[in-house]
Amino acid sequence: MSHEREKRQSWDWDSPQCRAQLDEVFFRQHDYIQTGRTEHKEFWTFFERFQRFKTKKEMSAPKSSRQESHEGKSKKKSGSVDLGLPKDYDARYRINISVCSKDIEERLGGSEHRRRRETSGPGRQEITDCRLALLHFLDFNQKQSFNKLSKLRREQKSLPIFQYRDRIVELVRTHPVVVVAGDTGCGKSTQVPQYLMASGIDHIACTQPRRIACISLAKRVSFESLNQHGSKVGYQIRFETSRTTSTKLLFMTEGLLLRQIQQDASLGQYQVLIVDEVHERHLHCDFLLGVLRSLLPLRTDLRLVLMSATINIKLFSSYFNDAPVLQVPGRLFPIQVIYQPIPPEEQASRSEKLDPRPYLRVLQGIDQRYPPEERGDLLLFLSGVAEISTIQEACQTYATHTQRWIVLPLHSTLSLAQQDKVFDIAPPGVRKCIISTNIAETSVTIDGVRFVVDSGKVKEMSFDPKAKMQRLQEFWISRASSEQRKGRAGRTGPGVCYRLYSESDYDAFASYPVPEIHRVALDSLILQMMSMGLGDPRTFSFIDPPPASSIQTAVTYLREQGALDEHGELTSIGRLLAQLPVDVVIGKMLVLGSVFKLVEPVLTVAAALSVQSPFLRSAQHNPDCSTARQPLNSNQGDPFTLMNTFNAWVQVKADRGSGSRKWCRRRGLEEQRLYEMVNLRRQFKELLRSHGLLEDDMGRRTEPQDRARRRERLTERQKLHRLKRDHELQENTKRKVLRLEEGLEGDASSGSDGEGASSSKKRKDGAEQTVDIQEVKFKLRHNVNELQEAASADLSSRQQSLLKLVLCRGLYPQLAMPDEHNANRKDSEQVFHTRNKQGVVIHPTSVFASDPEVLHVPEHESSEFGADKGQSNRHQLLAFVTLLETNKPYVSNCVRIPALQALLLVANSVDTNADCSRVVVDGWLELGLTDGDTALKVISSALTLRGEWERLLQAQLRQGGPGSSAGLGLSGPKVSRRELEKLCEGLVRFLLYTEVSYSLRRLTGLQSQNLYIGPQQDPDLSSASVLSSLFPGMKAEPDPIKGGLRVCSYFTYNCLCDSKDLYSECLRTFWSCPHCDLYMPLTPLERMQHEVTCRPPEEQQPEEEPESVNASSSSSSALTRLYHCDICNKDLTLTSTEILKHKRQHLS
Amino acid sequence: MDFTEGSALGVFTCELCELSSPYSFYGQKPPNTRAIVLLEECYGMKDPFSPEREKFLVLGSKCCLCSKTVCVGTDCSLFYTKRFCLPCVRDHLHQFPEQVQNEVLRKKSVQKMSAS
Incomplete structure (x- = not known):
């Protein structure tokens, strides 16, 4: 006993050595918990808490133990069946786990004698203490996990759709097509796929209109189906997939499923297809439904489930031969609707800014009516970015004054970090006021919203086939959208919806929004249809056929682009373009560029033009950003600026890794877009390679790399994979709390360079967690050195002009010519004309908006007088990517090209x-x-x-x-x-x-x-x-x-x-051909044609070039050009006639 | 990666609360856990919330008195040297030590409170 006590005094639970000795007993290499793992660390933390708890209990123990024994006696009296339970309560009896480490203990026990003489080493008591703590720890972990599971199951059960579970499975079993209609919150998107999976179906695809939804649903559903660390549930989007061979349920975008149909028309890999959000009526979704409808008779075993909000259900059901409809009630809390039409004197006319008074009144009303301790945020729907900034400004003034609001904008052109702020939490007594476009109607769901203000307006893209122009116009919303907006107030509790229009306005709204297929250019769709062999697009049975004129415009356009021939059949280039998941013009650039060995720059440009601009609008008026961006600008055109930016970014990535974040911030760049570019670029490269348009860089791959470097790369990759895994595990971090001045920073923070923005994101513990996950993914996916090599090669002026030609041919017929009077106009009033639209202007983001002089014909070069007026060889045109009318028709992403040459060539x-x-x-x-x-x-x-x-x-x-x-x-x-x-x-x-x-x-x-x-x-x-x-x-x-x-x-x-x-x-004039004996009266055409074909084949009869010709031709003339003779291998400056003469010499 | 996927032996369902989940082992020995032994015959699975493959989760077992299959949730059963479903605990409440009795009585009152 005294020995024990002695040893106990020398045993120190806090000493790492003592702990390590116990680790040797309980946490060995093959044990359940192993030394060094996170759980092992958690155990010792738990241990300390447990010991403290025990000490506290021991101090108050005597009293309770006496009571217990007393109770024990009374038990025996009345018991009919003796359960044989121990009399004295011990928490140990509540644990159903035991840990056997007898082997070690026996070994220790055997050496007890020797050990006693030493003063350290764990004795029986220590081992018992540690074991007890371990048991409690294991039990604690079991309880935690089980509670998670039981909470999960409770939530699943409480969803409105839960009671239809068997019915849904049954309907799908017995019908080829089933429509599941349910409103927000009924749980259809997460539950229906699970029900089907649980019923034993192993190959399910579920399409979503948005990429982000694919990822978040896959994550949620894999968690709910208890497979969060497996891959039964996966997603596949354009650049990323988590699919493995064991994936049973795959979330994917509509576009991606269409691409898969292009590869495998029968979709043999799936048993069930779920098409979610069909009511949103996206172009791809409408088309997908059409394709699936024609596929069903060929795949009688295929099952199709359409999921929709309770909007226009009949349309979908009747399109699929009166498919059964299962309607599920939503789970919304009651929402009070208040109509507050804007009085006439506060209504803005078209040219004016929005009047903020009606919106401010709502904020004031909320402040008066609801005590600040009653939580609940406000979501305000406006039509566009300009409107948002007007109202944001007014609300911010009010918020600064009252200290009760944090005003946050939300639209797609904000940086992702700024968008993310709407999910953060307001401090107590303060509400968030989120001012959003219709992005918050469906795409972005924010919990905690109690008040909704609906302006009733939306800006929608429409296509004007006559002017070949997209138009962003403001419309009244539909009743369906109006209800959807209202519903955002009742997701987490009862809410209020203020409608800034009258009830009669509401009644006059259209029932549904106009489906996308009626609003947009159908070029890509028609091209895809042609390549899928779906026959004449005019007779294809769409759920809601687009106007014939739209189809005709698209067909004409594709013909102009060379994707269809005059019979409306796909050309070889058209077939290729149909495989590329990009706009026709971008696809053309890629193909043309690969022919000219301009692959690397063209890949970059094509990728850059296919994603949202990385240049943040908010940073445009920040002088520091403009200065920092200056070196990236190219006055050749925006695609070149984008390319410079990308290349510079790649250099930064190669040199400094995650330092690129700061680099981007300083220049007002959204780095996410650059990541998208580099991913897209890689995808394009693979596509070109798979179509044989790109040499396999086998040479580079087989290059003998020294072993050390290869190993280095391998270890680095392993490290990166680990970082990525760790990040994924930590992802469910808590939302941070907003500061009251958060709304004020707004635009400034995106341009400022301070570490402030990032340091607030950093979490307390350790540098590991601040890891830039995008950087990790980037490094995993791309070979930085290879990219750097491609990005560092400066374009020669020859390559640059060729690249411009490629862009121009790709973009053709999207050309604009400068107005002849531009030179006399202010920079801001430069006007351009396209074939179908006069008076377009350059978008303020374009390099030409700030530097229009480069487009002017230099004055001294153009003759001012007489017949020569306007003559010059410096005329230029703009080739542009988009023509979009908002308040003015704007062209954006422009490149300048020499007019005559480009026109004749394209x-x-x-x-x-x-x-x-x-x-x-x-x-x-x-x-x-x-x-x-x-x-x-x-x-x-x-x-x-x-x-x-x-x-x-x-x-x-x-x-x-x-x-x-x-x-x-x-x-x-x-x-x-x-x-x-x-x-x-x-x-x-x-x-x-x-x-x-x-x-x-x-x-x-x-x-x-x-x-x-x-x-x-x-x-x-x-x-x-x-x-x-x-x-x-x-x-x-x-x-x-x-x-x-x-x-x-x-x-x-x-x-x-x-x-x-x-x-x-x-x-007709008499003319003698300089190198054949022809002498006859010819028209200019005849002369020209003769000249074209009378050139002797240069490869034949090599002969020495007489020096005399070289000398005589040196007389400079406007018509001379550089000519390289392949036979005598010399560069000569000759006129065309002289060239012909020169060639002739080789013949004779 | 997915060793444990699809290796379910069946579906465990609690006869009291109807919580259900596939189970992948039954008995006193969770797979791949060297020194760990369970003190009752349990239905269990790989812990779905842990990234580590060999972590297990006990779902439930049979009540030692009535043999009902019950989950380990505190609303359905408790373990005191043996597994008891809560109805059986209530029937023999006096045989349990005071701590357990209080716990069960407290639960009852909470349930009543939330029900009313």
């Missing part, structure tokens, strides 16, 4: 008069070239280059088709590297060195109506036949509509009404 319709001095492009742009001879030469080179470009492009596409063996790339048999280099050289020379003065103007409506001579009664067939016999490559035929001669699909000669037509025959 336009679908080039018409000339007899001497080619007048060129009309696409019926709206007129180019006037005074020098007919030069005009001819320019057009002739353009024709040759285009012919060659087209030929190589087609060859490349044929090679690359999905059926071909991959990796043929540029070294394939049909397209030689040399041919390509020659073409590039030719195009660059044409773009940069065509020295020709011309005028550029837009035709008036009347002029473009009377443009053509029309079909001639006596077409000049003789000259046509002469031409075609002379030049078998080109078949010139009389054009049946325009008149004149159609030389190729895009070029018609001599069809323009113009005084010179009458004398076209007189234009």
